[in-house]
Amino acid sequence: MPRFISPLVLALVGTILFGDGAYIHAKAWLAQVLLERAFDHSVATGQPFKPWSWADTWPVARIEVKRIGASAIVLEGTSGQALAFGPGHIHQTVDAGERGVAVYAAHRDTHFRFLRDVATGDVIDVTRSDGKRFRYRADASSVVHFDASGIDPTTHGFELVLATCWPFDSVTSGPERYILHATLIGTDG
């Protein structure tokens, strides 16, 4: 039946492509499950704990926005590998809760999809791997070019920036980034 061959090939290629895309989401989702476990372990032991044995990064913080029920585990570093599994902490910047600005970046279509729903005034909770919790309040958002972020790493305030690609619904990548700026309002634990 030669006339079945072309739809079958088409279906197969389509399936593989779709699977590849779904795989990115599946990996992002599954990694977060593993990371959640590793992070809880880190908080309990106070030691960095790798989520799987061959990982080249480790969880450093948990970001939560309670109002919209969003949560993600942040990894150290922003290499492509780390970003596939979770938001990354740009490592020239300080840790959350310290003087300066902590910058976390993640993919717009996976872990930081929720950023579009975060409004000015929302409370962002960041739990560090040493168990300390910091409460930030979102106070500004802007769209910038990737190499002119306008983020001042030497700021004297206690600040947090969450960054992802812009626009959210685009399917191709571009030079623009969406950044959500927040300032520390409280510490507990």
Added chain:
Amino acid sequence: MSNCDAVDSNEHPWLGRVVKVGLFLLAQSIAVLLVSFVALLVSFAPGWSATTEQASLLQPGDAKSGSLLLKEDSAYTEAIRLGIDVDITVSGPTLRTRVTQIFRNPTKDWVEATYVYPLAADGAVDTLKMVVGDRVIVGDIKARQQARAIYEQARRNGQRAALTEQERPNIFTNSVANIGPGETVLVQIEYQEPVHQSGNEYSLRVPLVVGPRYNPAPIVQSVDFRKDGSGWGATHSDPVPDRDRISPPVLDPANNAPINPTSITVHLKAGFALGEVKSHHHNVKIASPDNATRVVTLADGNVPADRDFELTWKPTAEKAPSVGLFREHVGDADYLLAFVTPPAAEQTTQKPLPREVLFVIDNSGSMGGTSIEQAKASLLYALGRLQPNDRFNVIRFDDTMDVLFPTPVPADTTHVSEATSFVSALQARGGTEMVPAMRAALTDKLGDTNTVRQIVFLTDGAIGNEQQLFETITAMRGRSRIFMVGIGSAPNTYLMTRASELGRGAFTHIGSVEQVDERMRGLFAKLENPAVTGLTAKFSEAKVDVTPAIIPDIYRDEPLVLAAKLDKLAGSLEIKGRVGDRPWSVTLPLQNAAEGKGLSKLWARRKIGDAEVARTLREMTPEDTDKTILALALDHQIVTRLTSLVAVDKTPSRPEGQPLKVSELPINLPAGWDFAKVFGERPQLTPTQLRERRADAGQPAARRPAPVTPDAIRLPKTATSAALKMIAGLIMIVLALILFVFNRRQRLLTDVA
């Protein structure tokens, strides 16, 4: 009932097709899930990730051409190795230093190396040689831009090239392009420098490392209004516009063995019978071929380049010669170098004027470790030397500042002990905002002209905005005199000399706690004894160009050093001045001058220094200054901020198309410095990256890698291709379905027919 079913199915033949299509869709979606999970299980490998890292690592300036890559791993083990050999020949009043830098490339790539290194602030760099294999290529002096263009051209053409540029009068950069895999390239520079004299002691100093500088952030803009009163002006936003050029990567001594091994040899021909010869910070072996000659070598072979080398020597006679006169004939002119030590004034019958002394101590992070101990010990010594009728105050600064007393107070027991405990409690931390502290010290609150106002400023001078400090001194010096005390193993000598010159004072180096007593005693001799003032120099016959143009006051034990260019060597030189309140004069017949070496270069170097000072004092416009400097530098073949030496090997070596990597050679932290105190507070500024760059044939001339400025946090690429792939996949599946259904219907139709 089964019949009925059969009838039903026969009556609605399309219903079965719908069921079939539904089943197919179900199978399809199961297949999709299966494939995706198989993929997930089979390989969790990072390679599958749809995002790439490179976009985030492009330097901002080069992002468009996409050629520059920044590598952030600590790959120094694979980087260029550097060895340094310093060979110094002292002949009487001058010394010539030959610095050989050996760049060895152990990697498999073609490499461009840059190394930032210090030289003596008053040295005149006049020779650059590059040795490749058995060929020696001698560098030419060129205007800086032109030299840079020649170097870039050679770099692109794959030719070996070397470039020596001045970043500060005491900081230079050597760039070497196209060092082949496994190859060794020698770069040799030579400079001329006068020997330093203080009282009975002669000295030379070889700086071996540039201490990391504090570069104030461009927060406050200053405004320069045009002089024509039109109301238009320009803002200066960055106090250190070339911050990236003077900030090489620094290795943390806790994590890295010291690098850049250095060997030092000094051939000392003093011209008189030698007494004590001493190296202050290195163990040395001293050989004595005859009584006026010594050969000094390092006892332990090589040392890491992490502190200044300091050598002092004294004559056997009780007193050093008080006069020295040397000449050199170059071209159609004669050059003269004169050293005259005025007699020490006997204590005059009248009581010395009471003094107002302001002590300023730098307790910034760069002073951490042994430096702060030396500074505190020096200041405590100074407090102990105050007389009851003196007035004093203490200012400490890092990026903040404290003035101990609101106004200068009498040096009675209560105040001195209060100051002593204030100083003892100081700790080194923070940045180095030197300008506000200098401003506070120069603010003359008492305005009492019956006293002598002296500022004793203790610092390592590890700042990048020297020019701002000089301008502050010039604008506010009034009747104050500034005495700089350079602290630590690698102080910024250029800052010390120029600041004390502009402040009409003197400067002293303290390189270790053991030197505190001796050096501070020398400083106090200068502070407590009247200076030799109103100095003039007059040549009886020759037409001359003398430097320094305005002769500064001379403090106790210091010689007056004059350099002059004469049309003929005839007549005499008469120097007049006042020692304390008594007139003094001395006449030197020029015929008696001895032959010296490289005096013309020293004269030119000092003329250039004069021009820079005149610019700071606003006696010369920047344009005129530049013109003067450029003419002098090209005439006398010396490196300045406007001229560079460039050497190009004419035979191309790097095959076309082979990439070239850039390696910025790291330096040691100066000995006694505390890495955490300097860098710890701002980890994001630690410049430990190795920069790499690929030079493609035909790529437009690229400057050095753009600096990673603090405000350039580049955000990584944060979009996956998941949506794109899934949409494309779905479209294909739908297409396949349509084709399938269409095909099936066609077949059914043919079956029916």
